[in-house]
Amino acid sequence: MHKNVLKLMGLMLLIAACAGPKSPQDRLTVNDKKIDKIIEQMTLEEKVEMLHSKTNMSSAGVPRLGIADMNYADGPFGIREEGVPNGFTPAGWKLDSATYFPTGSALAATWSKDLAYLYGTGMGKEARLRGKDIILGPAVNIQRLPVGGRTYEYLSEDPILSAALSLNYTLGVQDQGTAVCIKHFAVNNQETNRGSVDAQVDERTLREIYLKPFESAIVKGGAMSVMPAYNRVNGDYCSENEHLLNEILRGEWGFKGYTLSDWGGTHSTMGAMLHGLNVQMTGSSYLGKPVIDSINTGALTEDLVDEKVRQILRVRFAIEPVPADVANTEMTSKPEQQQIAYKVAQRSIVLLKNQGNVLPLSKNVKKIAVIGQNAVLKTQSGGMGAGVKALYEITPLQGIQKRAGDAVEVVYAPGYKNFAGRRWGPAAANPNPLVATAIDEPADPDLLAEAVAAAKDADVVIFFGGTNKNIETEGSDRQNIKLPTGQEEVVAALYEANHNLVSVLISGGPCDLQVLEQYSPAIVQGWWNGTEGGTALAEVLFGDIAPSGKLPFTFPVKLEDSPAYAMGNFPNAAPTGGDLFTEQYRRDVIGGSAPQQGDRRAARPVPVSKYTEGSLVGYRWFDTKNVPVMYAFGHGLSYVDFTYGPMKVKSGKKVVTVTFDLTNTGSMEADEVVQLYVRRIDSKVEWPYKELKAFDRVTLGAGETKTVTLEIPAEDLRYWNVDTNSWTLEHGKLELLLGSASDDIRQKADATI
Ligand code: BGC
Secondary structure (H helix, E strand, C coil), X not given: CCHHHHHHXXXXXXXXXHHCCCCHHHHHHCCHHHHHHHHHHCCHHHHHHCCEEEECCEECCEHHXXXXXXXXXXXXXXXXXXXXXXXXXXXXXXXXXXXXCCCHHHHHHCCCHHHXXXXXXXXXXXXXXXXXXXXXXXXXXXCCCCCCCCCCCCCCCCHHHHHHHHHHHHHHHHCCCCXXXXXXXXXXXXXXXXXXXXXXXXXXXXXXXXXXXXXXXXXXXXXXXXXXXXXXXXXXXXXXXXXXXXXXXXXXCCCCCEEECXXXXXXXXXXXXXXXXXXXXXXXXXXXXXXXXXXXXXXXXXXXXXXXXXXXXXXXXXXXXXXXXXXXXXXXXXXHHHHHHHHHHHHHCEEEEEHHHCCCCCCCXXXXXXXXHHHCCCCXXXXXXXXXXXXXXXXXXXXXXXXXXXXXXXXXXXCCCEECCCCCCCCCCCCCCXXXXXXXXXXXXXXXXXXXXXXXXXXXXXXXXXXCCCCCECCECCCCCCCCCCHHHHHHHHHHHCCCEEEEEECCCCCCCHHHHHHCCEEEECCCCCCCHHHHHXXXXXXXXXXXXXXXXXXXXXXXXXXXXXCCCCCCCCCCCCCHHHHHHHHHHHCXXXXXXXXXXXXXXXXXXXXXCCCCCCHHHHHHXXXXXXXXXXXXXXXXXXXXXXXXXXXXXXXXXXXXXXXXCCCCCEEEEEEEEEEEECCCCCCCCXXXXXXXXXXXXXXXXXXXXXXXXXXXXXXXXXXXXEXXXXXXXXXXXXXXXXXXXXXXXXXXX
């Protein structure tokens, strides 16, 4: 072929490549011309119809032009059951039972990007079966407070771990043709006063800690929609926050999709319209007729409405609507997804302690006493918004019974009463003897005696403690992290009766283990672990698989040691007693009239939450301040030992690469999560003692050695420079700390950037 023709072809290829989408966000703009033509045909009324909810879980398309509504489904850990059009009351459908995936902190305990991706694919697929366009998830706020009501939905206290999982969850969902709505943007770290609190956080901390998990899902993952949080950040509500929504999200990150407020989290017409909100969820009080009125008076322009509609239509065009006669024709939960939930559960379980190798259970065990209601209570629903009507859920007791088979006797006793939460309706006429009315109700003598008797003649006792979804829930934070309803008394008595004792914590967040620790030679964090949680747990307890989960957050010795408490930043103010969503939900459950939203809140002073601990969140605080912890971030034991060879370090311009040999010296296959932390040496900038910068999950057969490579992108070593208002890479020396947990560093090496 002639040289010039070749050149021309090369040039054309280059032009074609340049004309394609430049970033994952730019994929959303490919239909802009078509969209503009549609907007030209729309009336103002039709446009404004798109800026607010149509039903409780949808917003309008343009019926006249054949453009479908946007249908939403609550995540983040399963497609929520269908509600009635105007609220959350279950619609009573038969085919809407979904797969219950392990909740956020359990997913994060896998430290697995691959599993986060798979999890996303599972959520995305089930959303399609239900005819949903957008999943209200992932929920990726940083776990700042051990008491946080939504810790179980969120991922981790660390931004790098949260960001990696949030990115892969997003990619998994969106690769199925479903969009994510990443939430809650941003700095939603407490439920106390969540509808009004002003989170006051400095810019560097905001960028380096709290925004990271959003940034990666939006910039690298192309997340198509974003849910502004209920709270305020540095003065303004998130749903009308110029800095967050217009400057950072759209300006710096190039976000091309649309934002929809959290339910009841829109606060004004002008604020929302001018400062970055597209859709009011729910209701039309602000982004309905008042928008038309404001255009008529000249306060707003129709161009602004067009811009918002364009952003919504971009997502509408990127996501193929599921035809009504195809959606909801089969059961939502599918075996393929149940297997994903199972895989995640297997790898999320954290062995916190294993004195005298109580675990795995000895082959000689003939009788097991399972004590504690958390062994039988289902965890799929509760906790308010995030819940799933699971097709099935294997409880821990069922998992143990099935695995034990006929050869091993399994006895069960409830041990303690279950705290069933605040009651909104009238008191029950015949109180349930297994239900506590107060969270700190002491142990019940009869239940205790029954449990001790069962423990006495068993070969091993497995105590199931922890919290439940009445204790850890959206809408409120825990008062403390103490084990509820006399569990400490129960475990002490069980130990007295039988020293061969394992404790399994079923909770989404950390608990105070000071007492339990004294009586329990082995402790396992079992999470709210999804549809197959009980099966996975039994496999770990019986030693069919080695535990391999690692803590995504710190267990402090006591609550007061944790950063926001130690700094006097939390609890911050007397609760105002009203939570917007709680009131809406309560109305839905027990009826009643709507509160006067605007008046009620306007009259209240703004509660403030100061973030003066800065970037010293979680282990960053404990390490830097030298405060001992109960179980460190990244901690998790196995049934085997791993040895870490010395690191070879290569410092490139764009990436620091570390390689080392990892050996499983044990006699069974096991996974290890390798963690690479960075400590700055002689930096002019202030840093926490060390920060996680890379990690991986490695599977090794018995006796096997693998060479592992970890990469730290130079961009992850930058800091937010408040003088220049930009990311800055400081050149200099680093110490690389490689290990099995943040407090179990096995190898050290220097690097220069
Ligand atoms: C929660 C959101 C949820 C929404 C709809 C709100 O109360 O904060 O996470 O997606 O309700 O259920």
